[in-house]
Amino acid sequence: MANSISSTGTDSFVGTARSRVDGPAKVTGLAKYAGEFTAADLAHGYVVSGGIAKGRITAIDSAAAEAVPGVLKVFTHENRPRTAWLDYNYQDAVAPPGSPFRAFYDDKIHYSGQPVALVVAEDFGTARYAASLVKVSYEAEEPLTDVERQREFGYEPPKKRAGIKPPPEPWGDADAAFASAPIQLRGDYTLAVEHHNPMEPHASTVVWDGDGAITVYDKIQGVSNSQGYIAGVFGMDKDKVRVLNPYLGGGFGLGLRPQYQLFLAVMAARELERSVRVTLTRDQMFTFGYRPDVRQTISLGADEGGKLRSIKHDALSGTSRFEDYQEVVVNWSAILYGACENVSLDYKLTQIDTYTPADMRAPGAVTGVFALEIAMDELAHATGQDPIAVRLKNYTDRDPTEDKPFGSKALRACYEQGAERFGWSERNPEPRSMRDGKELVGWGMATGVWEALMQKSAAQATLTADGKLVVGNSTGDIGTGTYTILTQIAADALGLPMEDVTTKLGDTDLAEAPVAGGSWTAASSGTAVMKACRKIAADVFAMARAMDDSPLANVDLERVVFTGGRIEMAGDPSRSVSLVDAMKAAGVDKVEATESAGPDAGHMKEFASYTHSAVFAEVKIDEELGQVRLTRIVSAIAAGRIINLKTARSQILGGVVMGIGSALEEESMLDHTVGRFMNHNFGEYHVPVNADIHDIDVIFVEEDDKANPMGVKGLGEIGIVGTAAAIANAVFHATGKRIRDLPITIDKIIG
Known part of the structure; x- marks a missing residue:
């Protein structure tokens, strides 16, 4: 048992094709998303987006909007409640270096589509109509958004982004080797800016629980990030903030960081002391959340047979004025073809007047x-x-x-x-x-x-007296099938049918796990769930051994298998005890375990x-x-x-x-x-x-x-x-x- 994923006998779910356990809820509409949860006194917020890309707001006239029946309040930078925002520069685990965008912080406009007002009303239609009546005046400046024009201002970021490896130091002499190579190829490559377009737009529903506590349903790939953001920005105790995201209608990296609608919804709920929902429009989704504009030059020097003598890969990436967004762009040339003796990789940033780029699937x-792979195809053709x-x-x-x-x-x-x-x-x-x-x-x-x-992750598991198992942690299922694979892993670990296992995710009340991203969830949360279930297996096995006249009395844990809801002697199914009977004999109604797992240093x-x-x-x-x-x-x-x-x-x-x-x-x-x-x-x-x-x-x-x-x-x-x-x-x-x-x-x- 200690050296395998599964401790089952003949049945094994890991490694097989299984339909999603959450599939029926999704196709029947039972699955609820962040913008679908409700509350008895729910108010609705509608964001007014700015009309220029750079400059400052000179005046906001919200009188007409405030006069509309059903409008509760119009929030702007002029009347925003004071929060810890002014004193606390929140940084989460996936944020790049710099100062995160702060909605309604002051009169400055940093990018086109920046939120400039929030209209809160009794219903969505009223909020949307009233938002059209808000008049905003600006003093505009010329925006600089062309990465090519900014090329001369390229710089190496002074602070490296956590988890992003900078280019390695050069080795050999790439320029000299290129100059002497029989085959010389140099090309410029551009990939158009792409915007995230998940089916579910960003939304936050903040339920006012009274006594200053809130329950938040947020579109996020890691509820702990939203909880930390709210606690830090608003100076709240974490135990007053519960964040849930049971389902996500597409993440792909855009949901790694809390987006501005979360700040606006929490701000409005705290000020009005009632529940508030803010959902962004599809148009507003196009104002942030994009794969950065990167200009690349690759030079390959090779012999006539296609053996590389020189690799140079240079990249210039656009970032916002307020954060140094970074990705691993050029390192892949060495990771794939680093047997080359002369390699030079360079990655620089340049600031433009847009929102900070976002991680987007395999950033x-x-x-x-x-x-790189087009350049290698060019090398194949040339040789x-x-x-x-x-x-x-x-x-x-x-x-x-x-x-x-x-x-x-x-x-x-x-x-x-x-x-x-x-x-x-x-x-x-x-x-x-x-x-x-x-x-x-x-x-x-x-x-x-x-x-x-693999990231450090915790998970919890509870086996109840009826033989049902519940496992889970705070990570999210961003559409990848996490609910299903964790159910498979847990079912195998205790030899239960999958229908007897329930997986819970996306809740800060559960064991803490990292955001769902980076392709690390299966390794991280999967291992933690496996360890928690193995702990339960060991505990229940001890109960089975302690039973009167137990058929497993003198058997070691390594000599049993868990299958069909029973603990069996390996090779001798006649010697077995059901999980339910073992717990009943021990007089317990549930067995619980919380375990952590992390990478092997x-x-x-x-x-x-x-x-x-x-x-x-x-x-x-x-x-x-x-x-x-x-x-x-x-x-x-x-x-x-x-x-x-x-x-x-x-x-x-x-x-x-x-x-x-x-x-x-x-x-x-x-x-x-x-x-x-x-x-x-x-x-x-x-x-x-x-x-x-x-x-x-x-x-x-x-x-x-x-x-x-x-x-x-x-x-x-x-x-x-x-x-x-x-x-x-x-x-x-x-x-x-x-x-x-x-x-x-x-x-x-x-x-």
Whole structure:
């Protein structure tokens, strides 16, 4: 039992395909989201968004709005209640260095769409109408939102963001090696700004409990972050603040940090001493929450056979004026191809007049790997090598950025299995050589990589006298299937059917766990749940041994299995005791345990841990119209042990679809004259829809990893990394036109 995930006999749920335990609640509408909880005296707030990108507010006239029947109050910077906001610079675990945005702090405008007023009324319709009557006057300044114009002001951030590794020191002489290399390639790469567009907009419902206590339903990927934010900003005791988020309609990183509607809702509830809900509109969702604008230059020097002699990868990323948002963008070049003897990586920031960028599924890796993997395809073409062959020539089993071997790396198998499933051997390497009727056919591939992390996490478990088990902690299920995999792990640990296990998440009253992000939840919360259940198993086994005439009286824990709600002697099912009988004999009505789990410091010191993938894409392009059809993708994933084959495949599918959006459709268009994103709606901001998605095949490559007791690496991010590059490389193969500026639109193909 001590050395395995499961302590069951013949039944095992971990490693099988299981439907979501929360699926029925979601499809029937029983699942409630942050903006759907209610209270008897619930008031509604509507945000008035600012009309300029930079400057100051000179006057706010709210008289007409306040005169509307049903309006309770109009909040602005002029009448905002004093809070600890003025004295306390709240920083959560995922915030970048700097000073977080403070709604209604003063008259300054920092970005387009900044909240300037909150109208609170008895109902939403009244609040929305009254908000249209608020008149705001400004003194405008010229906004600077063009990263390219700000290039000369690039700087290295004085403080590093927690958890974000800076580029390693250069090794060798990349410039000299490039200058002497027979093959020299240099390119500039840009990925358009993309906005988060989760199905559920940001919302906060604050229920006034009386006596200064509040219960908050917030759209957040970690309720502890919201609780800490509220306590810090408003000077409240944490025991007066309970935050819940049982369901999340899409996280992807936007829900890691509390957003401004939480501050506004809590502020209004405390001032009015009643419950308040604030929900942002889709238009307002386009004023923050975007993948940063990053300009990249990659220089590769190689010999005639495609062996790299020099790698230079430089990136300049936009950030806000008030925070130094940072990602790992350039390190991936060394992590994947660091066997090269001359490497120079550089990452700088430049300030622009927008909101701080947000973490967005595989932040940094999506950006950096897209450029790197297009550059590697260019190297393959320039040297006449197969794209897989040139990658294998530069393969490394060590992470040179940390000077460690990988704990596991099944990337070679990803290449092999992905290529075989795709039919890569049938590819004619010559661009424009493959056709299907009037369409050009292109086949491209790319590598994906993402960190395999584990965070410290606690979990609790309670087994009751009826044989039912409840487990959980404060982390959230952001759509990844966490409810389901934790149920599987718990059921296996105590040999119970899954229907006898209930998982609770997203509540600050539960054991504390990290935010759901970074692809670390399965390893972190999964291990904690497993440990808590094993503690219960040991306790109940002791009760079973102590029973009168117990068939397990002289049996050690290592010689039993938990299956079918019973504790059995391994190999002798006739010697068994039910969990219920053991508890009854001991005279207890429940057995509880809370356990913590964290990363193995020794393993982390000795090994580097990453997930890897190989992505293969086929496009068909109308030669006259330039219209791209992505007809199929094969994604081969090496991510350690897979807990649930069904939800795991779903994660990769979702990542691939987002990668398709990056490659072909998603583009937030920023008008630099006014400093505003202009296509702030789903009519003009395009995302993949059903008609855009065809065959997506997912392969899970067998991989044994010891980075954590679960043997898992996480799947939330790896599905998107490399997908855009594979598509771009397929477009080149089809057309002979190399496009380094995503998304790939018709004008770039036929222009």
